Amino acid sequence: MRLSTLPTSFNALSRCRRSLSPWLQRHLAAALARCPAAGGRAGRQRGFTLIELMVVLVIIGVLAALVVPNVLDRADDARVTAARTDVNNLMQALKLYRLDNQRYPSAEQGLQALVVRPTAAPAPINWKPYLDKLPNDPWGRPYQYLNPGIKAEVDVLSLGADGQSGGEGRNADIGSWQ
Numbered sequence: 205m206r207l208s209t210l211p212t213s214f215n216a217l218s219r220c221r222r223s224l225s226p227w228l229q230r231h232l233a234a235a236l237a238r239c240p241a242a243g244g245r246a247g248r249q250r251g252f253t254l255i256e257l258m259v260v261l262v263i264i265g266v267l268a269a270l271v272v273p274n275v276l277d278r279a280d281d282a283r284v285t286a287a288r289t290d291v292n293n294l295m296q297a298l299k300l301y302r303l304d305n306q307r308y309p310s311a312e313q314g315l316q317a318l319v320v321r322p323t324a325a326p327a328p329i330n331w332k333p334y335l336d337k338l339p340n341d342p343w344g345r346p347y348q349y350l351n352p353g354i355k356a357e358v359d360v361l362s363l364g365a366d367g368q369s370g371g372e373g374r375n376a377d378i379g380s381w382q
Contacts (some may be wrong), residue, residue: 283342297334304330355381
């Protein structure tokens, strides 16, 4: 039987099914059952059941409960890493200042001496700009400069997330001695 000779309406197909082979009858019946225009089950199914929607919402909730805490912790870790990098960069600039001027900036001159020529004594011998600008720590506060330092000759530190001296975890001080 050629395709061009097959009837085009579903009713006509159903009537001529008896003349088709059993194999073709089974496949035609399965196709008609899936076809919405023929009144098959696909035509009656219009959406998701309430249970299916609830299962999807539970799955999304479980995934969110697992992922969100990890993402939030990563932001805190990134801030701590950025603070450590800044402290290391400030210490490198201070070491260059010392090489050129035979001493670190005084406590009064502070880290600003790395950007602007100090006017307070002791006057630097061979001053040049060591940084374009002073960074703030990732929490928006200026870095602390101690001369003399507590742990070394000079110390640079961030007071951490809480802005208070000491602390633990993300609130811990981040210093040049670490």
